[in-house]
Amino acid sequence: EEILSAVDGQLFAVWFLIGAALVFWMQAGFAMVETGFTRAKNAGNILMKNLMDFCIGTVVFILIGFGLLLGEDVVGLIGKPGLDIFTAYENFDYSNFVFNLVFCATTATIVSGAMAERTKFLSYCIYSGVISALIYPIEAHWIWGGGWLSQLGFHDFAGSCAIHMVGGISALIGAKLLGPRIGKFDKDKSGKIVKVNAFPGHNLPIGCLGVFILWLGWYGFNGAACTSVEQLGSVFLTTTVAPAIATVVCMVFYLDQIWQT
Numbered sequence: 001e002e003i004l005s006a007v008d009g010q011l012f013a014v015w016f017l018i019g020a021a022l023v024f025w026m027q028a029g030f031a032m033v034e035t036g037f038t039r040a041k042n043a044g045n046i047l048m049k050n051l052m053d054f055c056i057g058t059v060v061f062i063l064i065g066f067g068l069l070l071g072e073d074v075v076g077l078i079g080k081p082g083l084d085i086f087t088a089y090e091n092f093d094y095s096n097f098v099f100n101l102v103f104c105a106t107t108a109t110i111v112s113g114a115m116a117e118r119t120k121f122l123s124y125c126i127y128s129g130v131i132s133a134l135i136y137p138i139e140a141h142w143i144w145g146g147g148w149l150s151q152l153g154f155h156d157f158a159g160s161c162a163i164h165m166v167g168g169i170s171a172l173i174g175a176k177l178l179g180p181r182i183g184k185f186d187k188d189k190s191g192k193i194v195k196v197n198a199f200p201g202h203n204l205p206i207g208c209l210g211v212f213i214l215w216l217g218w219y220g221f222n223g224a225a226c227t228s229v230e231q232l233g234s235v236f237l238t239t240t241v242a243p244a245i246a247t248v249v250c251m252v253f254y255l256d257q258i259w260q261t
Contacts, residue, residue: 012226012227013095015223015224015226015232016095016099016224016225017095017098017099018220018224019099019219019220019221019223019224019225020095020098020099020102020220020224021220022216022217022219022220022221022224023099023102023103023106023217023220023221023224024054024102024105025213025216025217025220026106026213026214026217026218026221027050027051027053027054027105027106027109028210028213029210029211029212029213029214029216029217030050030109030110030112030113030210030214031046031047031050031051031210032206032207032209032210032213033113033207033210033211033214034046034050034112034113034116034210035047035203035206035207035210036201036202036203036204036205036206036207036208036209036210037201037204037207038116038117038199038201038202039117039199039201039202040202040203042116042117043202045117045121046112046116046117048121049112049119049121049124049125049128050109050112052124052125052128053105053108053109053112053128054105054109056125056128056129056132057101057104057105057108057128057129057132058101058105060129060132060133061100061101061104061132061133061137062083062085063083063133064081064133064134064137065104065132065133065134065136065137066085066097066100066101066137067079067080067081067082067083067084067137068081068133068134068137068138068141069100069104069136069137069138069140069141069144069145070096070100070141070144070145071145073141073145073146073147076142076146076147076148076151077138077141077142077147077148078137078138078141078147079137079141079145079146085097099224100140103140103159103162103163104132104136104137104140105132106159106163106167106221107131107132107136107162107163107166107167107170108127108128108131108132108136108167109167110163110164110167110168110170110171111127111131111167111170111171111174112124113171114171114172114174114175115171115174115175115178117181117199118178118179118181118182119174119178127174131170135166135170136162136163136166139162139166140162140163142154143156143161143162144156144162157225158221158222158225158235159221181199183197183199184196184197184199185197215243218239218243219235219236219239222235222238222239223235223236223239
């Protein structure tokens with residue numbers, strides 16, 4: 001029984017890293033979705049932003065982010081910054097570092113799509129460094145690093161708050177500051193919107209491929225933290241059924257709108 005337990009633990013440790021690789025692969029999904037569903041003239045800008053998201057995020061996460069996230073708790077607000085990855089070779093948890101790194105990168109890249117086609121590359125790089133070095137590590141410490149939220153019993157299994165809510169709020173703020181793309185709305189003299197102009201994506205196959213890449217990545221995103229086959233099966237079921245039903249519902253609303261016109 002002890003041998004089986006040890007083997008089981010090793011298998012899930014390997015699955016943990018496979019899950020991290022799947023989450024990393026979601027960067028490609030975001031890049032394909034955003035590029036395919038926007039105009040061709042912005043393709044290079046969007047692809048480079050998604051690439052630099054991860055690269056800049058990795059550098060700052062090594063230097064300060066990981067310490068703020070999982071360092072020794074300081075009054076429930078931040079972790080104590082450190083460079084254990086360079087000094088504590090024997091005791092450093094490399095798997096945990098890699099997994100939290102790809103989670104951090106996902107938080108940053110969520111914003112890219114909301115601000116697509118109207119953000120300067122340098123400005124986006126600065127944002128990417130700030131959210132990866134400070135914003136994500138500090139708020140994630142509150143939940144997963146022993147901070148004040150975790151002390152209150154707050155539970156976030158796969159990042160719906162620490163990653164998606166924070167990324168979504170950042171995207172909303174960014175979109176509000178930037179406003180719509182030039183030419184998106186036609187207004188009359190009083191400023192009232194009289195027409196909404198469509199900006200069709202330039203490459204639907206790439207956009208569709210990105211959707212499937214993201215869906216595949218979600219199995220690692222949601223399931224990597226599982227510690228039993230039963231739990232993993234439940235997560236895989238939810239990750240399969242939820243987007244499928246959501247897509248069908250959206251299609252029904254879309255068809256209903258067409259039929260009414």
